[in-house]
Amino acid sequence: MKLLKNNSFNILTFFKDNSVPVMFVLICAVCIPVAGFPLQYLLSEIITRIGRNAFLILALLIPIMAGMGLNFGMTLGAMAGEIGLIFVCDWRIYGIPGIVLAMIISIPISVLLGWLCGTIMNMAKGREMITGYIMNYFINGIYQLIVLFCMGSIIPIKHSDILLPRGYGIRVTVDLINMRQSLDNLIAVRIGMIKIPVFTFILIALMCLFIVWFRKTKLGQDMRAVGQDMEVARATGITVERTRIISIIMSTVLAGFGMIIYLQNIGSLTTYTAHSQIGMFCIAALLVGGASVDKASIGNVFLGVILFHLMFIVAPNAGAAITGDSMIGEYFRVFVSYGVITVALAMYEAKKRRAKSLAGRKLAQAQKEEAK
Amino acid sequence: MRVKRQTLFIVGAVLLLVGIAVLMVIIGRGHIVYVDNKTVEYNGNEYKAYNLVELSAKGNDPQEAFARDRILFKCVGQSLKIEYEATKKQSSSPEKGIINKKIPFSWDAVVVNLPAYFAGLPEEVWFTEFIQEPPADKSSSNEEIVFDEFTAF
Numbered sequence: 256m257k258l259l260k261n262n263s264f265n266i267l268t269f270f271k272d273n274s275v276p277v278m279f280v281l282i283c284a285v286c287i288p289v290a291g292f293p294l295q296y297l298l299s300e301i302i303t304r305i306g307r308n309a310f311l312i313l314a315l316l317i318p319i320m321a322g323m324g325l326n327f328g329m330t331l332g333a334m335a336g337e338i339g340l341i342f343v344c345d346w347r348i349y350g351i352p353g354i355v356l357a358m359i360i361s362i363p364i365s366v367l368l369g370w371l372c373g374t375i376m377n378m379a380k381g382r383e384m385i386t387g388y389i390m391n392y393f394i395n396g397i398y399q400l401i402v403l404f405c406m407g408s409i410i411p412i413k414h415s416d417i418l419l420p421r422g423y424g425i426r427v428t429v430d431l432i433n434m435r436q437s438l439d440n441l442i443a444v445r446i447g448m449i450k451i452p453v454f455t456f457i458l459i460a461l462m463c464l465f466i467v468w469f470r471k472t473k474l475g476q477d478m479r480a481v482g483q484d485m486e487v488a489r490a491t492g493i494t495v496e497r498t499r500i501i502s503i504i505m506s507t508v509l510a511g512f513g514m515i516i517y518l519q520n521i522g523s524l525t526t527y528t529a530h531s532q533i534g535m536f537c538i539a540a541l542l543v544g545g546a547s548v549d550k551a552s553i554g555n556v557f558l559g560v561i562l563f564h565l566m567f568i569v570a571p572n573a574g575a576a577i578t579g580d581s582m583i584g585e586y587f588r589v590f591v592s593y594g595v596i597t598v599a600l601a602m603y604e605a606k607k608r609r610a611k612s613l614a615g616r617k618l619a620q621a622q623k624e625e626a627k
Numbered sequence: 628m629r630v631k632r633q634t635l636f637i638v639g640a641v642l643l644l645v646g647i648a649v650l651m652v653i654i655g656r657g658h659i660v661y662v663d664n665k666t667v668e669y670n671g672n673e674y675k676a677y678n679l680v681e682l683s684a685k686g687n688d689p690q691e692a693f694a695r696d697r698i699l700f701k702c703v704g705q706s707l708k709i710e711y712e713a714t715k716k717q718s719s720s721p722e723k724g725i726i727n728k729k730i731p732f733s734w735d736a737v738v739v740n741l742p743a744y745f746a747g748l749p750e751e752v753w754f755t756e757f758i759q760e761p762p763a764d765k766s767s768s769n770e771e772i773v774f775d776e777f778t779a780f
Contacts, residue, residue: 347735349703352655359648414735415759433657433701 275595276545279562282591283569290572297568299449304564305557306439306455307520311513312537312556313462314506318383319551320470321502322482325538325596328372328387328503332510333530334398335364340434340515340524341402341425345412349433351441354519357434361511368394369507373500380485384548384600391534402526425526435522455516462509463553478502482549539563539592548603566591653704659736660684660700660707661757664692667743669752674742681712681721692741705730707737713745728754735759 270277287297311329318326339357348356372390379386406412407423417429439452469475477498480488489495514533518524541551543566544559567588574584666676676694683689684700685708692698700709709726726744730737736757743753 346652347657348652348655349657349701350655352651352703353657356648356651356655359644359651362644 273545275543275599276558276562279543279566283562283565286566286569286573289576290569291576292569292572295448297565300568301561301565302449302451303520304567305560306452306459307517308537308540308560308564309459309556310462310516311510311533312541312560313459313466313553314509314513315537315541316466316551316553316556317469317478317502317509318506319546319549320475320482321478321499322485322549323376323383323499323502324548325384325541326387326503326506326510327384327534327538328369328376328390329506329510329537330391330530330534331368331372331394332361332365332507332512333514333533334394335361335368335507336511336514336518337524337526337529338364338398338402339511340431340518341406341412341417341429341526343434344417344429344431344524345414347414347433350437353434354437354515357515358512361515362508365508365511366504369504370500372507373503376503377496377499388534395531398530399527427526429524429526431518431522431524434519436520438516438519452520455520458516466553474498474501535596536563536592539595542595542599547599547606563592653732655703656705656732658702658705658707658730658734659757660702660709660730661697661736661738662692662700662709663697663738663740664742665695665697665740667740667748667752669743669748674746674748676742677713677715677745678717678719679714680741682709683711684709702730705732707739709739711741713741731756 311333314329314332315326318324336357339360342360343353343357346356371394372387375390376383376386401410403424405423406425407418412418412423412425417426418424419426436452438455438458439450441454442452442457444451444453470479477488477493478501480491480493481495481498485495488498514530517533518529540559540563541555542559543563544555544557546552546555546559570588570591571581571584574587575581577583662680662682664676664680667674677692678694680692681689682692682698682700684702686703687700690698690700707726707728707730710724711726712721712723714721722745726739728739734756736759738755738757740753740755
């Protein structure tokens, strides 16, 4: 948050720069007392949701750094993670080894999908977000073909408890009971009723450190250069297309890991739908944290998770208390998720156009002065 | 030279990942262990169930098996180690001991029959693979997957 600008605090600039987080702070401030949840419950839920979602949202930072906007293609990584989990369930690998194995299985699938996504995004420069979004549907179709028809018939699946009774295809829900909260419970500290999944937080902290370190590496600097201006980056000898593909591959692989962390916390996998909204909610959370299409930080991730999920927790009860119908709260939170993405994209486009028009005016002014 | 180094690095990373994956498969392979305290017949002799057997295994809560009970443990890895305290009759004093056994990698579930083990019967009597019966009729029990045209969206 830009509290200080030119050494003086400008309240108007502050609200202008942080309009989305401020709006969500206000929504939460109104909804929390109305919902009437005890503070301990809210804290417990927030801590659980930070552990569950933060890794996934952190996976979005690298493509933003490379100027590719919000990576809607992270869903591809989520699908790769799910495929890893299906195999691990079938092979009966329990606990932490199961999670590590699922992550390893997801890597080649994520790399392949990330490469495909990055290559297509390179063909659609400037429209990466919508390209990524549509890629989801395309790959989702292939995912469903593999999981619904190939698994059990072409791809060997041994155990009938994850197969559909017809003998091929994976069940709608796969029980992850043998892996459930293995990471969270590895080092867990209880303070009153609040359980803190320390090991998951360590993983998230390591991921944050990795991002901080990665920004300082040659590749990280290249990505930032590409993100600022592709032509200038190309002129300095950076292979722009390759750098952009690497950023998408990294994001997809990390999204796969994030999805596995997310699902081990939930304890079950809804095979055909678990990934469908994950990109949307992660992007919404990041935007709620004050990020934009071209700028995001680790701070935005955590502020976003807290505010967005706080709103998620309190909205149904607040909706029920205000209108007498909890579905209103349910609709409200879905509406806000989509709404915040729309507003952020519109604001980004408006800002871009304003900057373009300002640059145009400055150029015209300079030309006028030169003519005099 | 740079390309060669890069290739070596990639091959090394892949081999490392494969190595870790194999290790995870070995150390993380899970088995369900059913422990039966049920009367067993062998060679025309009957070996009666114990009155009470208290059992504990690593990573599981301690459990009690009364006569005719079947209890379940989860075992991660191939080494099964169950500590027991068995009381044959209500009046008798308990016997303590440890069951140590390697579970074959390919077995998903095993059955350990305690009276047979306590009687010192051959391994194939007290330690057997548990094979789950497949669903009776595949065609009649189809789990229908309902999609509408917007499910994917």
